[in-house]
Amino acid sequence: MRTARDIALKLIGDPSAALGLLIIVALVAVAVLAPLIATHPEAVWDMNPRDRLLPPSETYLFGTDRMGADIFSRILFGARITLTIAIVAVGAALMIGVPIGLISGWCGNWLGEALLRVSDIFLAVPQIVLAIAISQTLGPSIENVILALSVTYWPWFTRLVHAEVRALRHETFIEAAIALGVPTWRIVLLHVLPSVLSPIIVRTSIGMGFTILTASALGFLGLGAPPPAPEWGRMISEAREFLPEAWWSALAPGLAIFLVVMGFNLLGDGLRDVLDPRIRRGNPGR
Amino acid sequence: MRKRQRGTTFPVSRRDLIAQGGAAAVAVALAEVLPAQAAGTRFVFANESDYDTVDPHAAFDVGRVAVRLNLYDGLLRWQKNPAVLEPWVAESYVISPDGLSYTFKMRKGVKFHDGSEVKAQDVVYSLDRILAVGKGASSLFKTMIDPGAAKAVDDYTVEFTLRKPSAIFLSVVPEIHIVNRALVQKNEAGGDWGQAWLSKNDAGSGAYKLTQFDPAVGFVAQRFPDHFKGWGTKWLDEIEFRGVKDTNTRVLGLLRDDFQGIGGYLQTDQLNRIKSNGTAQVLEAESMRVMMAQFNMTRAPISDLHVRRAISYAFDYDGFNKDILGGLVERNPTPLPNTIWGVPKDVKGYSFDLDKAKAELAKAQAKIDKPIELAFLTGFQQSEQAAQLLQNGLTKAGVPSKVVGYPWPTIVDKFKDPNTTPDVSIYWISTYYADPHNWVGEMFSSSTAGTFKNAAHYKNPKVDALLDKALSLTDQSERAKLYEEATRIVVDEAAGLWIYNTKWYGPYSNKLKGIVFYPIGSAQEMRTAYYEG
Numbered sequence: 001m002r003t004a005r006d007i008a009l010k011l012i013g014d015p016s017a018a019l020g021l022l023i024i025v026a027l028v029a030v031a032v033l034a035p036l037i038a039t040h041p042e043a044v045w046d047m048n049p050r051d052r053l054l055p056p057s058e059t060y061l062f063g064t065d066r067m068g069a070d071i072f073s074r075i076l077f078g079a080r081i082t083l084t085i086a087i088v089a090v091g092a093a094l095m096i097g098v099p100i101g102l103i104s105g106w107c108g109n110w111l112g113e114a115l116l117r118v119s120d121i122f123l124a125v126p127q128i129v130l131a132i133a134i135s136q137t138l139g140p141s142i143e144n145v146i147l148a149l150s151v152t153y154w155p156w157f158t159r160l161v162h163a164e165v166r167a168l169r170h171e172t173f174i175e176a177a178i179a180l181g182v183p184t185w186r187i188v189l190l191h192v193l194p195s196v197l198s199p200i201i202v203r204t205s206i207g208m209g210f211t212i213l214t215a216s217a218l219g220f221l222g223l224g225a226p227p228p229a230p231e232w233g234r235m236i237s238e239a240r241e242f243l244p245e246a247w248w249s250a251l252a253p254g255l256a257i258f259l260v261v262m263g264f265n266l267l268g269d270g271l272r273d274v275l276d277p278r279i280r281r282g283n284p285g286r
Numbered sequence: 287m288r289k290r291q292r293g294t295t296f297p298v299s300r301r302d303l304i305a306q307g308g309a310a311a312v313a314v315a316l317a318e319v320l321p322a323q324a325a326g327t328r329f330v331f332a333n334e335s336d337y338d339t340v341d342p343h344a345a346f347d348v349g350r351v352a353v354r355l356n357l358y359d360g361l362l363r364w365q366k367n368p369a370v371l372e373p374w375v376a377e378s379y380v381i382s383p384d385g386l387s388y389t390f391k392m393r394k395g396v397k398f399h400d401g402s403e404v405k406a407q408d409v410v411y412s413l414d415r416i417l418a419v420g421k422g423a424s425s426l427f428k429t430m431i432d433p434g435a436a437k438a439v440d441d442y443t444v445e446f447t448l449r450k451p452s453a454i455f456l457s458v459v460p461e462i463h464i465v466n467r468a469l470v471q472k473n474e475a476g477g478d479w480g481q482a483w484l485s486k487n488d489a490g491s492g493a494y495k496l497t498q499f500d501p502a503v504g505f506v507a508q509r510f511p512d513h514f515k516g517w518g519t520k521w522l523d524e525i526e527f528r529g530v531k532d533t534n535t536r537v538l539g540l541l542r543d544d545f546q547g548i549g550g551y552l553q554t555d556q557l558n559r560i561k562s563n564g565t566a567q568v569l570e571a572e573s574m575r576v577m578m579a580q581f582n583m584t585r586a587p588i589s590d591l592h593v594r595r596a597i598s599y600a601f602d603y604d605g606f607n608k609d610i611l612g613g614l615v616e617r618n619p620t621p622l623p624n625t626i627w628g629v630p631k632d633v634k635g636y637s638f639d640l641d642k643a644k645a646e647l648a649k650a651q652a653k654i655d656k657p658i659e660l661a662f663l664t665g666f667q668q669s670e671q672a673a674q675l676l677q678n679g680l681t682k683a684g685v686p687s688k689v690v691g692y693p694w695p696t697i698v699d700k701f702k703d704p705n706t707t708p709d710v711s712i713y714w715i716s717t718y719y720a721d722p723h724n725w726v727g728e729m730f731s732s733s734t735a736g737t738f739k740n741a742a743h744y745k746n747p748k749v750d751a752l753l754d755k756a757l758s759l760t761d762q763s764e765r766a767k768l769y770e771e772a773t774r775i776v777v778d779e780a781a782g783l784w785i786y787n788t789k790w791y792g793p794y795s796n797k798l799k800g801i802v803f804y805p806i807g808s809a810q811e812m813r814t815a816y817y818e819g
Contacts (some may be wrong), residue, residue, distance in 0.1 A: 047678040049605035066610070067674055140690075222664070227674050227689045240534050241667060242555055 010274045017270020023263025031079040038073035044230055045069075053246045063248035066238060067228075071252050074230035078253065081231050082260065085146055085215045086208045092150035093157060093207070098200060100154070101161025102188055106169065116162060119155035127152045128214055135223040142225045145218050149211050160203055164196040198275035202268055209264030216257050232257050326509075326523030327817050329798070331810065332536040334549040334665040335694035336529035338501050339485040342463035343415055346422040347738060348716045348808050349694045352527045355811040356507060358463035358490035359514075361390050361409065361444075362456070364806040367571050369720050371456060375404060375464060375491070375514070385451030385760070388459075392442040396514040398466040399488060399495045406438035411467040413446070415479045423461040425734045429757070430455050451758050453765060454727075457719035460806070465489045493813040494525055504528035513813070520800075520816035527810075531665035531693070537793075540566045546795035550808070551666050551714070554612035560793050571803040573790035574623035575716045576725060577615070577668070579676070579783040580741040582711075584704035587652035594780035596650065597658075597710065598636035599643035600679035601672075607786050610671055615786035620773050621715075621726045623787040627762065628722035628769030633777050635784065643683040657686040661708035664691040669712045672785065676710070701741040710783075711741055717805035722769040727753050730776050744781055 011017045035041050039061060048068035056063040062071035100119065104112035122130070134148035168174060177187050218224045219233025227234065232253040239249035335349045342358045361376035373379070376390040396404040416424045417433045430452045437445045448455060465480075466489040473483035480489075488496035493515065494507035506526045511517070530536050530548075537556050539545040541563050552560075560566050579601075587593045607615050618624055619635020658680065662673040673689045680687045690708065692700065697713075700706040718724050728739040731753050735743045749772050756768035776782065792809045794801055799818045803809040 045678070045681060047605075047675060049602060049609035049675065052609060067671065067678070068609070222691065227670075228677065241553075243534075245555070245559075 007271075007274050011267075011270050014270045014273065016266045017273070020263045020266025020268075020270060023259055024267060027079055027083060027260055027263065030076050031083045034073075034076040034080060038070075038076045040070035040073045041077075043070035044073050044077045045228055047228070053242060053249065055246075056248050062252040063246070065235065065249045066242060066246075069228075069230075071235070071249060074235065075232070075252055075256050078230040078232045078235065078256070079260075081142065081225055081229060082212055082215070082256075085142065085149070086211050086264075089146045089149035089153065089211050089215070090204055090207050092146070093153035094200070094204065096150065097154035097157025098161050098193075101158040102165060102192065104158065105162040105165025106184075106188055106192065108166070108169070112162075115158070119158040122152060122155040123159070128217055131214055131218060132221065132223065135218055140223050140226050142229070142231075145215055145224050148218070149214060153207060153211060156207065157200065157203060160199055161196055164199055165192055168192055168195055202272040202275060205264055205268035205271055209261040209268070212257065212264070213261050327521070328524045328526070329522045329547065329812060329815065330526045330528060330545045331547040332528055332530040332539055332545040332549065333504070334529075334531065334533075334536070334551055335663070336501065336531075337499075337504050337527060338695040340488065340496060340499050340505055341481060341484045342422075342465065342490065343412070343419055343424075344421045344481075344485065345698075346426075346461060346718065347694070347698070348714075351806075351808055352810040352812075353505065354461075354463050355492070355807050356494040356525060356813070357488055357492040357496055358465070359396070359404070359492050360460040360463050361392070362459045364460055364719070365802070365804050367573065367804050369717070369804050369806055371460070374460070375409075379456075381456075386448050388446045388448070388455065389439070390444050390446075392444065393514060394442055396491055397512045398469070398491045399510055400466065400469060401512075402466065402468065404464055404466075404491050405441045406444040407441070408464050408467045409444045409462065410436045410438050411470070412464050413462050415465065415470070416462065418479050419481060423458055425737050425739075426454075426458050426461075426728070429731070429733045451760070453757050453760055454719060454721055454723050457721055464491060466491070493811075497524075515813065518814075518816075522812055522815055522817070525812045529665075533665070533667050540793055540795065543795060546798050547801075547810075548793050550791040550793060551668060552791065552793065553610070553667060554614045557614070557791060557793070565796055566793055567796050569790075569792035569794060569801060569803060569809065571790045571792070571805075571809075573717060573788075573803075573805045574625060574720075575714050575788050575790070576618055576621065576623055577672070577712070577714050577785040577788070578621065579672075579710050579712045579785070580729075581780075581782055582704065582707045582709050582742060583745075583781065584707070584743045585709075587650065587654045588658070588709050590650045590652035591779060592646045592650035593652055593654065595636070596643040596646035596683060596685065597676070597680065598780045598783050599639045599646065600683045600685070601636075601676050601783055601785070602638045602679055603636075603785060604638065606672055606675055610675070611668070611786075615788040618784050618787035620777050621729050621782060621784055622722055622769065622773055623725065625787065626720070626722055626725075628726070628766045628773070630770040630773050633774060635777055636780070638679070640679065640683050643679070647683060647685070654685055657688040659709045660687050660689045661697060661711040662689065662691050663697065663713050664693050666713070672712045676712070676783075698738050701738055702736045704736075704743045707741055707743065713738070715739065716808065720805065722765075723753070723757065726769055726773050726776065727756070730772065730781060742781060744776075746775070746779075749775055 051064050052066055052068040054060055054064040060070050065071055100115050104115040130152045131148040135144045138144040177191055216233030219231040220237045224234055225231040235253040236250050243250055337350055340353045342354045359375050362371050363374040365372045375392055375396050377393050379390045381388055398404060413436045414433050416427055430448050435447045439445050469489045470480035470484060474480045475482055486499055493510055493513045495510045496505060496507050498506040504527045509521055509523050536548040540548045543565060557568050561568050581588045581594055583589055603617055607617055620633055622629045660673045660677055662669040677687045677689050715725055728734045730744045730749050732745040732750050734740040735745060752768045752772045756765045759765050797817045798815055800814045800816050801809050802814050
């Protein structure tokens with residue numbers, strides 16, 4: 001098995017993965033240190049209509065929005081919301097999806113089939129549509145966005161884990177463990193799960209980016225965190241009315257979403273190269 | 287091609303094919319010319335809120351006024367600006383000296399869309415229906431007239447007998463939109479006065495006849511050539527009113543000529559963009575529309591006078607009127623528009639003062655243990671921003687609040703029950719008739735509690751007495767004193783939060799002419815409109 005150190009070194013050696021990692025580290029840093037970095041921490045919640053829609057300047061690095069709040073500070077605090085949504089939603093999807101995938105993959109009987117069909121039902125409806133339906137029904141709030149995203153994202157993990165487990169089921173080392181009389185739960189947790197960890201990690205990283213994108217779409221549609229929360233999707237939605245004149249008010253949150261999603265995707269790709277030799281990108285240089 | 291021919295049951299020879307192709311080509315060429323003439327001119331209006339019903343008696347608001355003005359007629363109709371009551375289906379009317387009986391002589395030969403004639407019995411049925419259904423303008427009529435108090439003297443004479451004299455009865459007569467009695471009765475189900483049917487169908491005599499209705503989209507109507515008012519030389523053949531909740535979609539749609547008219551609740555930024563574009567115009571007219579917040583007075587903490595005063599001190603009036611709206615509007619400190627009679631000139635109202643807000647909160651008995659719900663109308667950016675600004679002020683004063691948006695038809699439904707009415711709801715009271723009763727009268731009379739006019743569910747016997755008396759008098763100076771007194775009381779009680787009074791702005795396509803603004807119709811009566819050239 002490769003050590004964490006090996007993986008980290010390989011990641012840093014890959015420029016695009018390193019860039020992705022850098023963006024995500026920066027995102028986390030920004031989210032944690034938001035109150036320190038923000039130029040107008042009070043202006044995140046405080047509106048000052050007299051300064052509305054000012055272009056970027058030294059005082060307001062990214063300009064001000066329609067209510068006169070500092071966009072730069074709002075973006076920084078918005079990183080917290082974004083990160084919370086992504087981590088909790090993907091975390092919850094993992095909690096649901098991976099065990100179901102393990103069970104369905106391992107059992108393979110009617111139970112496994114039934115679980116798979118349930119996940120198929122969720123996959124049949126596009127994630128964004130299902131998420132809109134759920135959060136619209138429950139009412140706009142961060143909690144409901146998280147709920148909607150986790151409920152709609154877990155089948156991806158189930159599918160992935162199921163396929164991996166099916167392939168592993170008849171490997172020699174598993175058969176050996178069965179022959180030795182190791183209890184099933186022990187085989188699944190200690191032998192199967194570690195072997196399918198790599199694709200899960202890759203999927204998680206890509207899923208984070210995907211989830212952030214969907215969460216922003218929900219925010220844009222007014223289904224996310226209620227105002228005045230500095231949610232990026234909502235910020236774009238509010239700014240859209242003043243395009244193209246006040247371009248800065250939509251540009252900053254748009255770029256923020258773009259960068260973060262790209263970061264997670266690059267990292268995901270990089271991780272896949274390092275962890276999963278079967279689907280490595282075609283790169284003759286390495 | 288060959289493969290396909292083999293598959294058909296009727297083999298087609300090449301010659302036939304060519305002949306048919308030629309015919310098809312001619313047909314296409316004709317089709318390109320003909321439908322343009324057949325379909326005629328078409329007008330699309332993008333409304334801020336949806337059309338959930340086309341029942342003319344179900345709503346009495348600006349949001350759904352297009353249904354009533356275009357598909358239906360009344361005995362009288364408000365026209366011109368300043369508004370004048372003009373005889374419409376009625377030719378003339380007489381009021382008895384005691385002010386109790388109103389007799390209308392109706393025109394002969396006014397036709398419903400199905401060809402039958404509009405008669406006095408239809409008017410009687412329509413008023414009875416309004417009172418029975420209990421929606422729209424019924425809360426007003428209920429204070430004046432009982433069911434069965436309208437009589438058809440003969441086919442063309444209708445007489446209303448009021449319970450007591452009323453200064454505004456005539457003003458609301460236009461809201462008795464005449465429905466085709468025979469047609470509605472035929473479609474009644476279980477004594478519902480045809481509500482289920484009429485909410486989706488047309489039983490009117492108006493200048494346009496409903497052809498399509500989908501609550502998720504809007505309604506389409508064709509010109510009714512037999513309309514009693516007759517038509518000039520130019521007109522719009524088809525009108526469509528659509529609910530489009532997104533402001534940008536509406537504005538861009540107007541600029542791209544997808545829409546030829548859009549709702550006028552816009553911000554300065556948007557109005558300027560339309561004006562500078564060149565494909566559309568912004569019509570302006572003197573009118574009255576008060577933006578305000580209604581407080582749900584029925585539950586704590588809003589039921590506490592000091593909490594209400596604190597909220598009134600926590601709104602940045604100047605920031606909203608001058609900065610966000612760019613001075614488009616004028617501060618209006620009372621529920622009555624500044625420009626109408628009956629306004630107590632000495633009342634200054636509330637100003638933005640967080641210290642006073644905190645001082646009031648200190649006096650309050652009620653505990654604010656959960657966030658106050660600030661409701662705005664989705665699709666109306668101004669109301670959303672006002673809610674955010676109020677939230678901002680409240681946060682600084684130490685009051686937790688949450689901002690929630692509802693579509694107009696939804697929030698009107700919520701108002702019916704004090705339990706579902708939001709704590710604070712921000713919207714407008716437009717001119718339905720040019721009388722102080724339209725504002726302070728209906729907003730604070732217990733008879734209208736639960737309508738969007740009185741979403742506060744405000745009930746105060748003292749104010750009721752003043753308003754009732756004002757309604758029973760005809761002398762304007764006497765009435766003015768009573769409205770002044772009522773206004774003083776509700777301002778002192780902070781029974782609402784009043785923000786501004788504005789003119790009317792109507793964004794329409796440049797090529798559209800003949801649009802007539804009058805305050806009650808918000809320029810959505812399309813009978814006189816046409817395209818130039």
